[in-house]
Amino acid sequence: MSGPVLNIEGLRIEIGSGEDAKAAVRDVSIEVGQGEMVGLVGESGSGKSLTCRSAIRLVPAAGRVAAGSIRFNGHDVMAMDREELRRMRALDVGMVFQDPFSSLDPVFRVDRQIRETLKSNLGMGTPAAKKETIRLLDSVGIPDPERWARAYPHELSGGMRQRVMIALATIGEPKLLIADEPTTALDVTTQAQILDLLRRLRDERGVAVLLVSHDFGVIAETCDRVVVMYGGHVVETGPVGETYEKPQHPYTRALLASVPTIESAGTHRRREAIPGRPPELGEKLPGCVFAPRCSFEREACHSIDMTLEQVSAKQRSACPFVRADGARNDTVIGGAP
Amino acid sequence: MNAADPVLRVANLSKTYPMRRTVADRLRGKPREAHLAVDGVSFDLNEGEILGIAGQSGSGKTTVARCVTKLVAPDPGAVIKLQGRDVVRAHGEKLREMRRDIQMIFQDPYTSLNPRMTIGAAILEAGRVHRRPGSDRPEEFVGAQLERVGLPASSADRKPRELSGGQRQRVAIARSLAVQPVALIADEAVSALDVSVQAQLLNLFLDLRDELGLSILFISHQLAVLAEVADRMAIMNLGRIVEIGEARDVLSNPKDAYTRRLLAANPNPDPSKRGEVTA
Amino acid sequence: MTALALVMRRPFTARSSLHLNLTVKIGAVIVGLIVLAAFLAPIIAPYPPNEAKFLDQLQAPSFQHLMGTDSAGRDVFSRTLYGARVDILVMLFVTFVPLPIGVLAGAMAGYFGGWVDLVISRLADLMIAFPFLVLVMAIIAIVGPGLKGVMIGIPLAGWALYARMARAEMLVVKEQNYMVATKTLGYSRKRAIFRHAAPSILRTSLVYSTLDMIVNLLLIAGLSYLGLGMQPPGSELGTIIANGQVHLLDAWWISTLPGLVLVALGVGLGLIGDGLSDGDLLGKEAR
Numbered sequence: 001m002s003g004p005v006l007n008i009e010g011l012r013i014e015i016g017s018g019e020d021a022k023a024a025v026r027d028v029s030i031e032v033g034q035g036e037m038v039g040l041v042g043e044s045g046s047g048k049s050l051t052c053r054s055a056i057r058l059v060p061a062a063g064r065v066a067a068g069s070i071r072f073n074g075h076d077v078m079a080m081d082r083e084e085l086r087r088m089r090a091l092d093v094g095m096v097f098q099d100p101f102s103s104l105d106p107v108f109r110v111d112r113q114i115r116e117t118l119k120s121n122l123g124m125g126t127p128a129a130k131k132e133t134i135r136l137l138d139s140v141g142i143p144d145p146e147r148w149a150r151a152y153p154h155e156l157s158g159g160m161r162q163r164v165m166i167a168l169a170t171i172g173e174p175k176l177l178i179a180d181e182p183t184t185a186l187d188v189t190t191q192a193q194i195l196d197l198l199r200r201l202r203d204e205r206g207v208a209v210l211l212v213s214h215d216f217g218v219i220a221e222t223c224d225r226v227v228v229m230y231g232g233h234v235v236e237t238g239p240v241g242e243t244y245e246k247p248q249h250p251y252t253r254a255l256l257a258s259v260p261t262i263e264s265a266g267t268h269r270r271r272e273a274i275p276g277r278p279p280e281l282g283e284k285l286p287g288c289v290f291a292p293r294c295s296f297e298r299e300a301c302h303s304i305d306m307t308l309e310q311v312s313a314k315q316r317s318a319c320p321f322v323r324a325d326g327a328r329n330d331t332v333i334g335g336a337p
Numbered sequence: 338m339n340a341a342d343p344v345l346r347v348a349n350l351s352k353t354y355p356m357r358r359t360v361a362d363r364l365r366g367k368p369r370e371a372h373l374a375v376d377g378v379s380f381d382l383n384e385g386e387i388l389g390i391a392g393q394s395g396s397g398k399t400t401v402a403r404c405v406t407k408l409v410a411p412d413p414g415a416v417i418k419l420q421g422r423d424v425v426r427a428h429g430e431k432l433r434e435m436r437r438d439i440q441m442i443f444q445d446p447y448t449s450l451n452p453r454m455t456i457g458a459a460i461l462e463a464g465r466v467h468r469r470p471g472s473d474r475p476e477e478f479v480g481a482q483l484e485r486v487g488l489p490a491s492s493a494d495r496k497p498r499e500l501s502g503g504q505r506q507r508v509a510i511a512r513s514l515a516v517q518p519v520a521l522i523a524d525e526a527v528s529a530l531d532v533s534v535q536a537q538l539l540n541l542f543l544d545l546r547d548e549l550g551l552s553i554l555f556i557s558h559q560l561a562v563l564a565e566v567a568d569r570m571a572i573m574n575l576g577r578i579v580e581i582g583e584a585r586d587v588l589s590n591p592k593d594a595y596t597r598r599l600l601a602a603n604p605n606p607d608p609s610k611r612g613e614v615t616a
Numbered sequence: 617m618t619a620l621a622l623v624m625r626r627p628f629t630a631r632s633s634l635h636l637n638l639t640v641k642i643g644a645v646i647v648g649l650i651v652l653a654a655f656l657a658p659i660i661a662p663y664p665p666n667e668a669k670f671l672d673q674l675q676a677p678s679f680q681h682l683m684g685t686d687s688a689g690r691d692v693f694s695r696t697l698y699g700a701r702v703d704i705l706v707m708l709f710v711t712f713v714p715l716p717i718g719v720l721a722g723a724m725a726g727y728f729g730g731w732v733d734l735v736i737s738r739l740a741d742l743m744i745a746f747p748f749l750v751l752v753m754a755i756i757a758i759v760g761p762g763l764k765g766v767m768i769g770i771p772l773a774g775w776a777l778y779a780r781m782a783r784a785e786m787l788v789v790k791e792q793n794y795m796v797a798t799k800t801l802g803y804s805r806k807r808a809i810f811r812h813a814a815p816s817i818l819r820t821s822l823v824y825s826t827l828d829m830i831v832n833l834l835l836i837a838g839l840s841y842l843g844l845g846m847q848p849p850g851s852e853l854g855t856i857i858a859n860g861q862v863h864l865l866d867a868w869w870i871s872t873l874p875g876l877v878l879v880a881l882g883v884g885l886g887l888i889g890d891g892l893s894d895g896d897l898l899g900k901e902a903r
Contacts, residue, residue, distance in 0.1 A: 044531055187393040188559075188602040188603055189393065189598060191602065191604070192604075195604075214531065215532070216606045217561075217604030220604065221604045221605065221608070240608045241609060244608055255533060256606060258533050258536035259561075262588050262603060263564070264561075264564050264565055265567075265584045265587075266584050271565065272536075273536035273539075273540055274533035274537075277503060277504070278533070280501075406799075406800050408796065408799060432802075434802065440800060440801070441796075441797070443793040448792050448794060449793035452794075462811075466801070509797075512797075516802065
């Protein structure tokens, strides 16, 4: 079978109902190919979490997919009945959240939680499930899995809990792993280990990964492609390397310019911070959502409809005016008026 | 005070927390175990300097901040001097005066402001309690503090919940500035903010140092954040300072193995430098 | 705050504040009507409450006697109005005298900890553990039957629950950064407790007080019913109900109708408390 594992097209998610409905995600299209690792980067309120959760129809009750299609392995996720949806969530897609502690039941030992999931999702018998539990824990790099399997969630460190969550998410050899800020609550050294683990899952088992993060550094360390979201829109997408070298959209440029780096030690150079603040949920701005904070803002920005255009072989940007050309930060302003 | 003296001198600072014993342990007469959160830490914060303290969770960096402001009492033997005045033995009016002079900015801007007070009232209160000059003219006083942190004076009537995280953090800074301190402690003050807002706040801290001559103890788990602002930096691990020096030297030529590990784990936004992580 | 968190929160509060307005409103209307009628008793009561007309004994409800008459020919409606007034006044007294005392004690216990906490908490435990009715009856035995005993006895035990709640609340509030900030900003303890912690702490206690009022109302009526509260010939809902009890089969209205007033008052207060506890009328703030 070929074609993308996950294909989201023209997704629009509205919060609230009737006239109060506010669009939190607007016309978002994302594709994750088989065995591909895609990063979804954005700040708070960008709609990145809603977007990734919609892939398994995990949009909170107040929200609603108002338009667009979500396809998993070619199947229409929005049209699935309860049983199909359950099967997809149980077997084909794994989900890892930011806070591993609240996702684990505090009153059961780790092995029991995994075992129960194995039994209900794969129909395993107890002896097989026991063996599989140990194998899973071992596969996510938990040392001495027999011993740690007997631990309660609160006895594990943050990194260990996240490993357990990943073990749970990889039950049934899923085709896709969705990781929503999986390392945000962790220390940097632990973060590096978890990112290593995600990369290994992809390299060794061919699992496609959709990694959501506010930190471009995390995406840069792991992903092949990056999708940049801002104010509910995708503003730019392309290979991670080219996006870093030649960010096309002014927001991506500004975002990368404000990421602190080790290299700036001792220089006392002030970062060019993006002025203002990100738009709030459902804030309706005519034209480009980034225009009020953009240093290239012009009259025409307020009437464009942020569609992605091919701007280089692999990069697409929602800004029709600004283009990166040649070296990083060399900007040619031009294009269609 | 001598001009060359540091604003803040910390020497031999340790903090032990007794561990809880279970009832069974107590009955068995098991001795109380102690957890050494900070272990013999010494450093100086010079005038107009930004000193970064880096470390992971549990390294003791926040306990250092809490000892310096005497939110917790350090173990006997510690020396903490603010402009030559003894913080450890201060109490009552003296302690309140010293706390006024070294202000703390917290990580979570959502809980550091009283949700029931307008931001103007919070800023004015800080100035009035310490009878700061100008605080008898509320509007001008509050307006001046707000404008110094880059907020419009007109925002004085707003409640914290109407503000974004970055704006709240600015208000918390304005409230601290209202008491006219000589030093700030920023404890993970930008960690909860979006990257684009984080950069604004880092610039604000640099401005405050340059314009008001404030000395800042800047605590963060992100090395890259400290690299942006710190003149000197200290790396903490398991309660000890393992390395301290000029920020550039520490980060470009780390002497300690732990510092090197932290540096290696730092996620680099440049994907071409990927894979140098050896965790 | 992420968009997701907003999504989770927004519609929920929107719905509950609508719901809140309705429950609180219904409760307020019921309580308001009864309180108004009770306090206007001298004006709207058709007869003096203790005027006995032996010719009009045990009359069924009619336009002359809206709630009928009792065995002494007294107008039950008039007696109910006057009785409700007594009940409401005593209820307010025994609820709102111990409330500030308990809240202050609990707040101090939570804030200071150590021996302050030890003394206050053990004292509160003692009051809570002591059988409440026995305590009130013991006090009545000392000061003699009548509402005086009730008004001393209930507050004596009542502060303890408020103290416990306030202490627990203070332990939470104390850890909030804005309370830690009162220290780092060099504010006095008085300012920290009264200006910054008190509003959040009072909120829980005020919501609970609506429940407490119901309990106290029933307690006052109950004690009077047992003959330990209001003494005859004074009218009070409990005594009226007790008097009518012997006639429950032949003159049901004497006990039943005042009883319904008591129930309505209780339900009204309950609705107000319910609405307040899950809404944000008292300023529960979003973080």
